[in-house]
Amino acid sequence: MLxxxxxRNYAIIEEIEISFKKGLTIITxxxxxxxxxxxxxxxxxxxERADSKSLLHKEEKCIIEGFFDIALIEEAKKFLSxxxxxxxxxxxxxxxxxxxxKSRIFINDTPTTLNILSSLSNLLIDxxxxxxxxxxQSTSQQLQLIDExxxxxxxxxxxxxxxxxxxxxxxxYQQLIEKNKQIKQELDYHQFLFNExxxxxxxENELDEIENELDxxxxxxxxxxxxxxxxxxxxxxxxxxLSQLKNIIHQLDPHASxxxxxxxxxxxxxxxxxxxxxxxxxxxxxxxxxQYDQDRINLLNDRLNEGYRLLKKHGSNHxxxxxxxxxxxxxxxxxxxxxxEQELEFSKxxxxxxxxxxxxxxxxxxxxxxxxPMIETSVNDLLKKVGMPNAKIKIETKKIxxxxxxFDRIDILFDANKTGQYGPxxxxxxxxxxxxxxLCIKSLLAHSTSLPTLIFDEIDTGISGETALQxxxxxxxxSQHHQLICITHLPQIASKANQHLYIYKEENNQGAIMTYMxxxxxxERIDILAEMLSGKQSSNEAKDMVKQLMK
Numbered sequence: 001m002l003x004x005x006x007x008r009n010y011a012i013i014e015e016i017e018i019s020f021k022k023g024l025t026i027i028t029x030x031x032x033x034x035x036x037x038x039x040x041x042x043x044x045x046x047x048e049r050a051d052s053k054s055l056l057h058k059e060e061k062c063i064i065e066g067f068f069d070i071a072l073i074e075e076a077k078k079f080l081s082x083x084x085x086x087x088x089x090x091x092x093x094x095x096x097x098x099x100x101x102k103s104r105i106f107i108n109d110t111p112t113t114l115n116i117l118s119s120l121s122n123l124l125i126d127x128x129x130x131x132x133x134x135x136x137q138s139t140s141q142q143l144q145l146i147d148e149x150x151x152x153x154x155x156x157x158x159x160x161x162x163x164x165x166x167x168x169x170x171x172x173y174q175q176l177i178e179k180n181k182q183i184k185q186e187l188d189y190h191q192f193l194f195n196e197x198x199x200x201x202x203x204e205n206e207l208d209e210i211e212n213e214l215d216x217x218x219x220x221x222x223x224x225x226x227x228x229x230x231x232x233x234x235x236x237x238x239x240x241x242l243s244q245l246k247n248i249i250h251q252l253d254p255h256a257s258x259x260x261x262x263x264x265x266x267x268x269x270x271x272x273x274x275x276x277x278x279x280x281x282x283x284x285x286x287x288x289x290x291q292y293d294q295d296r297i298n299l300l301n302d303r304l305n306e307g308y309r310l311l312k313k314h315g316s317n318h319x320x321x322x323x324x325x326x327x328x329x330x331x332x333x334x335x336x337x338x339x340x341e342q343e344l345e346f347s348k349x350x351x352x353x354x355x356x357x358x359x360x361x362x363x364x365x366x367x368x369x370x371x372x373p374m375i376e377t378s379v380n381d382l383l384k385k386v387g388m389p390n391a392k393i394k395i396e397t398k399k400i401x402x403x404x405x406x407f408d409r410i411d412i413l414f415d416a417n418k419t420g421q422y423g424p425x426x427x428x429x430x431x432x433x434x435x436x437x438x439l440c441i442k443s444l445l446a447h448s449t450s451l452p453t454l455i456f457d458e459i460d461t462g463i464s465g466e467t468a469l470q471x472x473x474x475x476x477x478x479s480q481h482h483q484l485i486c487i488t489h490l491p492q493i494a495s496k497a498n499q500h501l502y503i504y505k506e507e508n509n510q511g512a513i514m515t516y517m518x519x520x521x522x523x524e525r526i527d528i529l530a531e532m533l534s535g536k537q538s539s540n541e542a543k544d545m546v547k548q549l550m551k
Contacts, residue, residue, distance in 0.1 A: 001452045001483040002125065003090075004067035005045075009056045011037045013515045014508065021499045024479035027487045027517075028494050028528060029503030034515030035487050038503065039127075039457050042066070045093045046125060047118030052101035062097040068124055073452055076123045085110050091124075093117065127455045128442060143410040146395070148445050150371045152364060159360035160404055166353040173346045180339035187336040193314075194329040200306060202322040207307045210300050217300070220292045227287040234280045242280065245273040357402060364406040369397060375444065382440035385474060387467025388433065390418040432462020439471060446478050453483040460490050468492035469549075491532040495549035500525045525550075 001022065008015040012034060029035050044050055045066040055062050070076045071089040080087045086108040094106040105112050107120065147156060216223070235242045249270055256263040307319060314325050372395045383391045391414070398409045413422035414429050414437070429437065439459050446454060460471055472493040478484050479498070488494055500520040508514045520528060529549070530542040 001069050002066060002485070003069050004065075005042065006063070006065040006067075007038075007041045008064075009060050009062045010041050010054055010064060011056060011515070012505075012513065013037060013041070014056065016515070016517050018501060018517055019519075020483070020485065022483055023498035024476055024496055025483070025485045025499040025501060026494045026497035027485065027501045027503060028489065028532065030505075031489075033503045033505050035457075035503050037515060038517070039455075039487070042455070043127065044095045044097075045117075046121040046127060047114055049114070050095065050097045050101065050103040052097065052099055054097055055099065058099055061099070062095075064095045066093045067091070068093070070124075073123065076120065079120055079123060080107070083112075083116060085112075093121075125453045125455060126442075128438065128457065128459060139409060139411055140405070142412045143405055143408065145412075145441055145445065146368055146371065146375065146410050147364075147405075149375055150367045152367055155360065155364055155367065156405070159357070159364055159406060162353060162356040162360060163402065163404060166350065166357050166402075169346065169350045169353055173343070173350060176343060176346055180336070180343060183332065183336045183339060187333065190329050190332050190336070194326065194333060197310065197322060197326040197329065200310060200322070202307065202310075202319060202326065204320055204323065207304060207319040210304050210307075214297065214300050214304070216290075217293060217297050220290050224287060224290050227283055227290070231280060231283055231287065234276060234283075242273065242277060245269060245276065249273065358407075361402065361406045361408075365397070365399075365408050368408060368410070372397070378444050379437075379440045382443055382474065383437070385470040386436040386440065387463060387465075387470060388416070388436060391416045391433065391437075392418070392422075393437070394422045430462070435459050435461050436463060436467075436471070439474065443474050443478055446482055453485065454478065456484070456486040456488075458487050458489065460488050460493055464490065465492075472496040489532070491529045491546065492549060494529055494532065495546065497525075500528070502528060 002020050004020065005018045006016075007013050007018075027035060027038070040048075040054075041064050044054075044064050050062075052058075068076075068091040069089060070091045076091065077087050080091070088108070092106075092108055094109075096104040096106075098104075103114075105114060105117050107117065147153070233241055249266060252262060252266040252269070256266040307322070310322055311317065311319070314322065316322065316325065376393060376395055380392045383389075383393075394413045394415070396411045396413060398411070399407050400409045401407075412425055414425045414433075415422045416428065416430075416433055425434065425437070439456070442454065442456075442459075456475070460468060463471060468490040469492040472490075472495065475484055475486060475493060476496040486493065494500065501517055502520050502524070503515060503517050505513050506516055526543050526546050529546040530539075533545060534542040
């Protein structure tokens with residue numbers, strides 16, 4: 001519940017601090033005294049946007065603080081914990097507005113955002129203003145009101161989860177169809193490109209190796225000449241190198257056993273002789289295998305030219321790119337040939353998810369339809385109590401295309417004069433009738449909601465006399481289970497207060513007119529209520545009537 005509101009430097013309020021009690025708190029005051037300003041300040045800590053026009057003194061910032069007792073509001077505590085705020089039985093919300101209109105928001109002294117503040121305030125207070133009766137005229141809002149009475153929050157959340165998934169699947173399905181359409185259109189071309197590469201069958205680093213082999217083949221004659229010259233030097237001329245080395249070993253052999261170093265040298269020369277002999281044999285093999293082969297050259301040139309043609313065609317630079325492109329084309333072809341199967345799987349998933357959507361939508365429809373007779377009876381009974389004995393509502397449901405709230409359209413129809421002709425509220429209900437109808441619905445909702453605080457800003461517009469007294473009784477009944485704060489101009493309603501706050505204007509020390517507020521004592525209440533009944537020159541009879549009302 002709201003325990004305290006502190007306002008500084010806002011509109012024509014220098015600084016006031018208001019304490020609120022349990023039960024019914026009534027706020028009254030002369031026209032223009034600042035009741036709407038008070039509601040504006042309260043709205044800021046409930047998440048409304050702010051601007052610099054709110055500042056009284058432009059050189060100072062505006063501060064509005066709301067203090068709440070949330071000891072019994074588990075949802076609010078859970079919300080604070082989930083968003084990593086300090087959690088205690090007391091909650092403090094503070095708004096600071098600077099000269100440039102920039103606003104800072106604090107929850108338990110921790111900076112936060114407007115969205116988080118709005119979400120939190122929805123767990124604390126239901127603020128109803130004069131113009132809020134427009135929500136009764138919207139079919140979507142009417143459906144929301146019905147769901148609140150039915151306590152459909154969890155069921156609606158489950159439905160919306162499946163509905164959102166279903167819509168997401170539909171979107172993905174359409175995107176898949178468009179993608180597959182493009183793939184199928186390109187399939188023949190991709191198949192042609194793949195077949196071309198499949199025939200070529202590129203191998204890793206192949207073109208580099210072909211270039212090397214061609215270089216050898218094209219220079220085979222010169223290579224054979226060089227190899228022949230080397231082989232002659234090694235073993236085929238008049239005094240070949242191998243023979244000379246063998247002779248050197250023979251010359252050193254008799255002396256090698258006598259001189260240690262000389263024996264090492266002989267062994268090293270012998271190793272060189274063996275190595276050169278092996279080299280000579282390998283060179284002979286190369287010489288024998290090196291042949292000028294025009295057919296091989298032609299074959300390799302054809303392969304190389306085809307490889308370079310394909311590289312140019314695909315805008316690539318290296319042979320290995322062709323392998324990658326071939327693999328990618330193969331994947332595209334596989335995807336295209338399996339496109340119909342993918343679409344079928346997606347279609348089945350959409351169908352299965354829609355079954356879940358339908359299941360929860362049917363449950364929502366059933367709870368709504370079951371609750372409608374009770375809602376109609378309860379509201380119609382309350383309408384009699386608020387001075388509309390001939391007025392009735394009738395709630396009609398119609399099945400529509402699936403949307404975020406289910407398959408139902410709800411229309412609350414209204415007949416003010418027992419004509420049997422029901423019409424849309426927006427067309428047949430007057431402003432005063434709308435206000436009282438909203439009060440009846442809010443009264444019904446209050447028994448279904450966990451909101452600890454309800455605030456009504458002049459919901460009593462257009463009523464008086466006995467009707468006002470009945471409205472006061474309904475509010476008094478509401479305040480047994482909720483903290484109820486009401487701005488009113490009717491003494492019949494104000495007389496029901498557990499706490500009566502009075503807003504007034506007064507000149508301050510600087511000669512400026514400012515708004516102030518005070519809690520009325522018993523005698524002050526009687527005087528104010530008597531004044532509300534009969535004007536400034538209230539009589540003793542008026543005061544006696546007030547005392548009777550207060551009883």
